[in-house]
Amino acid sequence: METQTLNKKEVAEKTQRITGCEAVVRSLIAEGVDILYGYPGGAIMPVYDELYKFQDQIHHVLTRHEQGAAHAAQGFARISGRVGVALATSGPGATNLITGIADAQIDSTPVVCITGQVASHLLGSDAFQETDIVGISTPVTKWNCQVTKAEDIPAAIAKAFYIAKSGRPGPVLVDITKDAQFGELDFKYEKCKGVRSYLPVPKTSQDAVNAAAELINAAKKPMIVWGQGVILGEAEAELKAVVEKAGIPSAWTILGASALESSHPLNVGMVGMHGNYGPNKLTNECDVLIAIGMRFDDRVTGDLNTYAKQAKVIHFDIDPAEINKNVQSDVAVLGNSKESLAMLFDALNENSHEAWLQEFRDLYQVEFDSVINKDLNPTKQGLTMGEVIKQINIQTEGHAAIVTDVGQHQMIACRYADFKMSKSNITSGGLGTMGFALPAAIGAKMAAPDREVVAVIGDGGFQMNIQELGTIFQQKVPVKIVVLNNEFLGMVRQWQQLFFDKRYASTEMTNPDFVTIAKGYQIEGKRVSNRKDMEAAVKEMIASENSYFLEVCVEKEDNVFPMIPSGASVSDVRLS
């Protein structure tokens, strides 16, 4: 087999007359890409032909569906902080990426998608496998473009990587016509260092930081809610320093999970629809609410008319469009969280709020007695999702990266996972994409082979991208898969029970034999339906050096509590 090996410097500096498709591959190598996910097809075949030549340098992972490629690229990006790359052909190949792109957009994940396109003379003619992917992806990309000339390829890819990763990250799509892939150019790669009209990180104002510090220093009941902006800004240490210096009870949004270890005494839990009782209730009692790198999503705020009305609101964010979008802030601190939190740290007084913190502890006890204890230490016969997560915590000693799908299991996993290190919670937050976890876990494990990656998935979401078992099999990705099977689309069923008079319209699932399916892909598997077998099964799964499939048959009609009913106030959080 003929292969080429070039170092990044050679790729970038050596001017050569090459084809557009070779320019695509060389541009990716120059950006440090060593793995990408995709699916070949007519309009992208020239690039695949080049990948064959450069396979010593770029490992292409053939997913079984382009949606899988997009999610795998997301999982890769989320755990590594690097840009994930997905490749697809024109038409259906490109449109199949869209769900993953939309997911990456709302969860600020840096992904570059490269799609092939019909030859430029056919554009707009409804040619075979032609879709206007630039038009289709416009609302769900941070930036996109179509390249119709070979000589424009390196600059477009350089710009794509810069935009995807800088400032508030996001997905970018570059669509390249087939004639541009076949055309020739004098190739020299220059990394993009800036785009006129694009200011990725607004400057942090010292005055704004001082104003924030003044409010925090004077606060009697301050409360922090941090989001993924802390992780994206690599500001975990700065967050911890601020929290500890000012002694502030701190809660997290679902995408902020793991930025501060779960067991930290000032970590008071998750906010939002299925968040913890204390931080939700006390949002409406704090006197200063400090939002850091979070966007006041409606799942977090509930009814905006009653959300934290008594509090002065301080909002730290890199994106000016988030300021006052949903919640009016009294002080806005723009900029990268790493810098702004470091500046805040200097301006803060050392403090503690023991009585205020005790209020969180008291409410935690209420939640523990009525919900948590029953979930983690059940006495009824049926298995709970919570006890499975608890067992994973025990067996991985809290060091696993948990990749979750969407639904009840997701809320349970996020609530009960014991996160000891950052970037340990990979989930579809904003879009709520069922089918996310299995391919995202593949990307995560390939990006962080030394970490234990456990995909926790419901029986519904598992079947939405079940074909990616084939990718796991072919690539030998030692990802651990736990399907929590309640034979229902559990979260929808819960809503039907609570708000639609138990009319379980199309939510009950007759499932196949998942273990046999996994075995068909040569993935070792086990089904557990008794409590006595669960510990050993999880232990066996974690001990396995290969991929492993574990199906746990859980109680069919368990509900996830606490819960803030849709549109209700955070103070109306229900425990049952």
Added chain:
Amino acid sequence: MSEDIKTFTISVYTENNIGLLNRISAIFQRRHINIESLTTSQSEIDGVNRFVIVVNVTKTNAEKIVKQIEKQVETIKAYYHTDEETIFTESCMFKIKSELLFEEPQIQNIIKESNTRIVTVNKEFFVLEKSGRRNEIESLRRDLNVFGIMQFVRSGRIAVTKDEMKITELLSAFNNQ
């Protein structure tokens, strides 16, 4: 307390790139905001385009829309202004049967009194052009409607602000970052 809906002129300076119109109009579409008029053209700076978009929204919404527009990578700067803060105009053209010009002396009076310009006259039709505020154009249309209008077209609003917009300075700041 609910805010008043007012007319705002949103001015957007952008790079001259394909697809940006799509991105910007999608921001309005997602929020179900009807665009009353939209004009795009070159601006005073080479390679920089300007959108002038008229919408009826609350001030809070205008502010949020402008932030979302500015978030687009190729947007240099976006502003929103009330009618009082801008100097604005629209253009229109009327195509009318030529015989009316000679048979209806009232038409000649209308043309004279409204400062309307005759662009062309031939045997079949003549064409009038007028620039002005929406109400002036609408009033002219009402007057001419009585006689029959073969074709009517009105442009979107074009506007300049009373205050300075320091785009050149902004561009140099971007270039120097």
